[in-house]
Amino acid sequence: xxxxxxxxxxxxxxxxxxxxxxxxxxxxxxxxxxxxxxxxxxxxxxxxxxxxxxxxxxxxxxxxxxxxxxxxxxxxxxxxxxxxxxxxxxxxxxxxxxxxxxxxxxxxxxxxxxxxxxxxxxxxxxxxxxxxxxxxxxxxxxxxxxxxxxxx
Amino acid sequence: xxxxxxxxxxxxxxxxxxxxxxxxxxxxxxxxxxxxxxxxxxxxxxxxxxxxxxxxxxxxxxxxxxxxxxxxxxxxxxxxxxxxxxxxxxxxxxxxxxxxxxxxxxxxxxxxxxxxxxxxxxxxxxxxxxxxxxxxxxxxxxxxxxxxxxxxxxxxxxxxxxxxxxxxxxxxxxxxxxxx
Ligand SMILES: [Zn+2]
Numbered sequence: 001x002x003x004x005x006x007x008x009x010x011x012x013x014x015x016x017x018x019x020x021x022x023x024x025x026x027x028x029x030x031x032x033x034x035x036x037x038x039x040x041x042x043x044x045x046x047x048x049x050x051x052x053x054x055x056x057x058x059x060x061x062x063x064x065x066x067x068x069x070x071x072x073x074x075x076x077x078x079x080x081x082x083x084x085x086x087x088x089x090x091x092x093x094x095x096x097x098x099x100x101x102x103x104x105x106x107x108x109x110x111x112x113x114x115x116x117x118x119x120x121x122x123x124x125x126x127x128x129x130x131x132x133x134x135x136x137x138x139x140x141x142x143x144x145x146x147x148x149x150x151x152x
Numbered sequence: 153x154x155x156x157x158x159x160x161x162x163x164x165x166x167x168x169x170x171x172x173x174x175x176x177x178x179x180x181x182x183x184x185x186x187x188x189x190x191x192x193x194x195x196x197x198x199x200x201x202x203x204x205x206x207x208x209x210x211x212x213x214x215x216x217x218x219x220x221x222x223x224x225x226x227x228x229x230x231x232x233x234x235x236x237x238x239x240x241x242x243x244x245x246x247x248x249x250x251x252x253x254x255x256x257x258x259x260x261x262x263x264x265x266x267x268x269x270x271x272x273x274x275x276x277x278x279x280x281x282x283x284x285x286x287x288x289x290x291x292x293x294x295x296x297x298x299x300x301x302x303x304x305x306x307x308x309x310x311x312x313x314x315x316x317x318x319x320x321x322x323x324x325x326x327x328x329x330x331x332x
Pocket of ligand 1: 005006009032036038039040
């Protein structure tokens, strides 16, 4: 139980109490904890706190907030004159991304692309070329928040 | 070159929609981080707006040394520090203990659990901003210590020390309340 060695294990305690660690790291830590009541108590205490914190559920995103954010960004940007000249139409860009996603998804599934009538005005080839992962994005949108899993 | 790099390049080349695509892609992780950091939707919404407006202004200078998501979360962390500084009376952590009596052991286990969540969230709110950021990013965002170090612009060792200090503090404050 020398203090210097315990000090070296503090980072390991934090790592192991807050997420998975490689087996060899865990074995090494476990070896120390079995012979060091002080670090064992520290580890148990930290692990308890982590469990309490993780128990608190993710607050839901209020309905309509993303649309509100689009409007706020548009207003904020306009107010600050950030977009003088080349304006970003947030709602249009959203539609562009969604449409590009749809086109890519259709291509991926070997289906004929959806009717492109009217799409060219919002989806420039440049934007389409920029979104190679759109099929994945479209699936995430389709699945709602589930697509994000535990990780943001 | 990955998708984000292409979007950044396109934005610099004058494709304004590329920035909007980045907003759509990252608004959720940014908002969720800020929601946990501030403890309420209104402040989180204001700060999310602020983060993307700051990002818009500085995307032209983005060096590409880290990922776009990391960069946005760094802006978000800094925005929280500024936001906190603007508040007049940050809640001292010790005050959390005085917020409520220990959870009652009545028949209503659901209400009891919600009360515990509230106390835990209040205690997280009362942490100093950098400790709070480390806790939120690791425990709620699932980021690795290496990623958090990049976001917080410090070493991994510093993040772990910050985390340890935060968890120890929370244990002292919450222990008597949660364990009853
Ligand atoms: Zn020890």
